[in-house]
Amino acid sequence: MQLDRSVIDGHNQQRIKEHQRKFEFVSADVANLDEVLQKLTAFNIAIPSWALGTGGTRFGRFSGGGEPRNLEEKIEDVGLLHALNRSSGAISLHIPWDIPKDYKATRELAAQYGIQFDAVNSNTFQDQPGQALSYKFGSLHHVDPKVRKQAVEHNIEVIRHGVELGSKALTVWLADGSSFPGQLNFRKAFQRTLESLQEIYQALHADWKMLIEYKAFEPSFYSTTIGDWGQSFTLANKLGPKAYTLVDLGHHLANANIEQIVSLLLMEGKLGGFHFNDSKYADDDLTAGSIKPYQLFLIFNELVEGMDARGMDHATGLGWMIDASHNLKDPLEDLMQSVEAIKIAYAQALIVDRDALNTAQEQNDVTQCQEILQQAFRTDVRPLVAQARMTAGGALDPVQLFREAGIRKTLIGSRGEKTVATGL
Numbered sequence: 428m429q430l431d432r433s434v435i436d437g438h439n440q441q442r443i444k445e446h447q448r449k450f451e452f453v454s455a456d457v458a459n460l461d462e463v464l465q466k467l468t469a470f471n472i473a474i475p476s477w478a479l480g481t482g483g484t485r486f487g488r489f490s491g492g493g494e495p496r497n498l499e500e501k502i503e504d505v506g507l508l509h510a511l512n513r514s515s516g517a518i519s520l521h522i523p524w525d526i527p528k529d530y531k532a533t534r535e536l537a538a539q540y541g542i543q544f545d546a547v548n549s550n551t552f553q554d555q556p557g558q559a560l561s562y563k564f565g566s567l568h569h570v571d572p573k574v575r576k577q578a579v580e581h582n583i584e585v586i587r588h589g590v591e592l593g594s595k596a597l598t599v600w601l602a603d604g605s606s607f608p609g610q611l612n613f614r615k616a617f618q619r620t621l622e623s624l625q626e627i628y629q630a631l632h633a634d635w636k637m638l639i640e641y642k643a644f645e646p647s648f649y650s651t652t653i654g655d656w657g658q659s660f661t662l663a664n665k666l667g668p669k670a671y672t673l674v675d676l677g678h679h680l681a682n683a684n685i686e687q688i689v690s691l692l693l694m695e696g697k698l699g700g701f702h703f704n705d706s707k708y709a710d711d712d713l714t715a716g717s718i719k720p721y722q723l724f725l726i727f728n729e730l731v732e733g734m735d736a737r738g739m740d741h742a743t744g745l746g747w748m749i750d751a752s753h754n755l756k757d758p759l760e761d762l763m764q765s766v767e768a769i770k771i772a773y774a775q776a777l778i779v780d781r782d783a784l785n786t787a788q789e790q791n792d793v794t795q796c797q798e799i800l801q802q803a804f805r806t807d808v809r810p811l812v813a814q815a816r817m818t819a820g821g822a823l824d825p826v827q828l829f830r831e832a833g834i835r836k837t838l839i840g841s842r843g844e845k846t847v848a849t850g851l
């Protein structure tokens with residue numbers, strides 16, 4: 428379904444007076460208002476194709492109604508999100524869950540919704556039907572060169588799909604690791620992974636990036652072959668200028684200082700992109716900003732500071748993606764909440780008094796440093812985000828409009844109550 432323009436206009440008309448009152452209140456204190464609004468408008472976050480259906484836990488899955496049944500319906504869902512929030516103008520595909528059958532038709536459909544193709548994701552963490560060799564004991568690090576070759580070829584195939592659709596990056600996340608001490612020779616596993624990645628790197632086009640995701644735990648219980656940012660960074664450095672580290676917020680050990688990791692990767696020019704989500708205990712893949720909104724703000728504070736230091740374009744300099752799973756909420760509502768939380772954290776980082784913070788840091792004025800950061804964090808920037816969204820043609824309150832317009836009901840009507848999306 429395409430959302431009719433008049434539906435959004437009607438929704439905004441009803442709320443405009445209240446919005447203006449709030450917007451004028453907060454914007455009076457924002458010195459660089461036009462710049463903040465322009466940056467917020469330009470900032471888009473890619474939606475993962477695997478997060479449009481209901482996710483499960485390892486104990487079960489409780490599907491919702493009207494889930495997208497194929498790639499076309501997934502693009503339609505992202506199109507709906509983008510129409511509502513004007514900040515979800517890209518989809519990140521997962522191969523083989525979303526292999527396009529007709530590139531031209533897929534590109535045209537996406538263009539209708541104003542959707543671009545973000546990073547393509549390979550999958551060597553599970554065996555597919557008819558697959559010759561198993562990934563039970565890993566893929567790119569496998570002791571058997573034939574398994575490594577199969578995994579390398581899969582990644583090259585994923586790049587080919589991405590090239591046809593206009594993607595510019597391959598994201599590699601490996602489940603490779605070990606579950607028991609002694610199972611693996613760490614050095615050999617790392618070396619084999621590097622050699623496999625080098626073969627994949629050779630297949631990258633000149634304007635492509637390879638994003639190397641790390642994860643400290645899961646599904647292996649003892650070691651992960653790309654377990655932390657140091658290991659990803661080492662691989663990216665050895666591979667070359669097209670290889671970067673990708674930070675997934677849920678892939679760290681508890682209480683890791685992710686904002687410091689981000690700062691240093693940016694400094695070294697090796698931060699490639701983000702997978703946003705939130706977590707309480709492990710890689711919970713919850714809605715961004717739902718558990719630790721202050722951490723999300725601190726990360727954006729380092730991102731803005733670090734990108735500005737390198738003269739990077741905030742919107743295009745890094746890959747911004749959500750990587751979440753929704754086992755309770757409507758996936759589209761959850762994604763809207765994630766996008767909103769990310770943009771709120773970004774807006775807060777944009778209004779940090781950067782000069783004053785630099786001065787306070789250089790003077791060891793610890794109290795003032797905290798005052799400056801928390802002044803920004805405790806400012807209700809939601810009217811700024813809403814203003815940017817409305818100006819770009821979106822809804823003042825996307826979640827409420829999604830409900831008022833009965834979008835899920837319409838999707839259930841056309842797709843059915845019992846549909847299951849491919850994905851997690």
Ligand SMILES: [Mn+2]
Binds near residue numbers: 600640
């Ligand atoms: Mn991820």
